[in-house]
Amino acid sequence: MTRLADALNRVARRIPVWAVYLLLALPIPWFFYQGLTGGLGRDPVKGLEHFYGLWALRLLIAGLAITPLRRVFGVSLLRFRRAIGVMTFVYALAHLTVWALLDVQGLSRIWADILKRPYLTIGMAGFLCLVPLAATSNNWSLRRLGARWRKLHRLTYVAALLAALHFLWLAKGFQLEPLVYAGLVAGLLIYRLPLGGLWQKGPRGWATRKGQQGS
Secondary structure (H helix, E strand, O other), X not given: OHHHHHHHHHHHHXXXXXXXXXXXXXXXXXXXXXXXXXXXXXXXXXXXXXXXXXXXXXXXXXXXXXXXXXXXXXXXOHHHHHHHHHHHHHHHHHHHHHHHHHHHOOHHHHHHHHHHOHHHHHHHHHHHHHHHHXXXXXXXXXXXXXXXXXXXXXXHHHHHHHHHHHHHHHOOOOOHHHHHHHHHHHHHHHHOOOOOOOOOEEOOEEOOOHHHOOO
């Protein structure tokens, strides 16, 4: 396991961060093209909403998984955390934009729906949690906020929980997919509970010290 982790870390160090931004951005125009050409079914707007929202949730989960991967398996993807976080916001913004401009099509209706439908209220709350995270995902904010920056970025946990609830509430009837995503979010949040180091033991032993308690 240690050899595999070392090999993965060597590969990760060779990947430029800009390439991660590019790779994660590619599905945005691709899904839009699919919607224009009929590749998203009879209701391309709903299809586009679904794919953008699903990718935002996937990236939230990927961001939450970085710390367990490092602590438990010794795989360090910390250098990509900012790219994943920024692209999470981009997908969430695309999801919201498609819903507001192409689906609802009216400012008064937008706010009426948000206030009337609980799953939209939850979704909007999750998006608002991402706004300060995206706004402070830069070196200047890190220097300016100091220790407060890490506390602010714990909003990621709230955003992930709300996004999972939004997906669950949106689903009609029993569907496995939203349950799987909700389970992943729940597991990654439970991992962060203070359980006396129960989850910290990895291939390198008790992997973290007080100065390494990342989010």
